[in-house]
Amino acid sequence: MASITERPKADGTVTYQIKWRQDGEWQTEKFGDHPGAIQFKQLVEAHGSRWPHGWVRGVGFVEPDANPQDMPLIKWAERYISRLNGVDERTREDYEREVRIHFSLIQHTRGDGLVVPATVCNLTQDDVDDWVRIERQGEREPNNPKKWIRLPADPKSIRNRHGLLFCIIQAAIDATPQLRTVNCCKKTSLPRMDDHIEDDMTFLERDEYARVAMEIKDPDARDLADWLVSTGMRWGEATALQVRDLSLSADIPTANIQRAWKKAPKGAPETFYLGPPKTRKGRRLIALSSAQVATARRLSEGYSPEAFLFRAAMGGPWRHGNFYHRKWRPAVLAAVAKGLPKRPRLHDLRHTHVAWLIGAGIPLPAIQARLGHESIQTTVDRYGHLVRELDSDIIAAVDAAMGLPAPRAALHRVV
Structure with a gap:
């Protein structure tokens, strides 16, 4: 008879060892699931406590023409x-x-x-x-x-x-x-x-975002939230911006996105490190509005080129968990308590930025470039349903068509 023994592993998972004697020697096979172990035990016993025909240890049944x-x-x-x-x-x-x-x-x-x-x-x-x-x-x-x-x-x-x-x-x-x-x-x-x-995305109207922003009492945190919603940058991109990435005196002022925060491998001395943006097209220039230029000038004045543009209370870069739990979530809860009908996540500021651009008639290819999407298909799949600028033309065309009298077949009396 064959037996099954549970063998717990250090990572918390369990393997199941089937053990039996064949020709006086112990034989074993291992499974990662209990039903599979029971099924194999029954096969061994059905074959007279011998390896099932065609079974290869550690692999399973191998067809005769198997590679x-x-x-x-x-x-x-x-x-x-x-x-x-x-x-x-x-x-x-x-x-x-x-x-x-x-x-x-x-x-x-x-x-x-x-x-x-x-x-x-x-x-x-x-x-x-x-x-x-x-x-x-x-x-x-x-x-x-x-x-x-x-x-x-x-x-x-x-x-x-x-x-x-x-x-x-x-x-x-x-x-x-x-x-x-x-x-x-x-x-x-x-x-x-x-x-x-x-919906896995929340889009804020301008007044809805203003209601949340009013509840962010830390001016440095408010600057970062305003930047995220007005540029559409990813969190890891915006918080990795350095003074040297800004070109504020050009005809069209820009921020150069060339790095982003990444999670470090387990066991690394630091939890996060600076690496390339998420996609190849993530390296991009983002045009800045006059309000963004004013914010960038104020935050970069007197700092070295390598200094982060957005800095937490101790002068270092913002961390997502710290910002979310201490700044963003309390502001959202306060706004909800006062009647805000939505519970936006921090990443919804990026979605909101896109919704504002689409509402202003900005074409999707331009939005793709601004967001740093690798493919236009990503932009279309995520935000194409928001494109409504042709709705009035479509409705006018339908009304015009339906306003015409429908053609009728001529009636002939049969004599």
């Missing part, structure tokens, strides 16, 4: 991520976490219905579809349906994880020797980004 270079999907994903160039260590750590937590849910269902561990070669479109469904549904506790073992993932997270899986599978196709010929992620039906009731 000899095949390996567990998790192992291939980890290899792919470790060899990525052009990403910072924090991003690499984020990818590794996605693989560890979410890709471990991916399994392969064989033609005979048996569920086995996923490998880079046996993964199919059906397996990917099943995984997306699991991500969307989440997992409730069997004995307490009101509690979640794993919360449902939002559409954006699912799309991001699927995109990473697509690249990992594509690397197997491009490998030498080639491990696959088809990318099983190509035809996945993914959830829509707007597949929910609540």
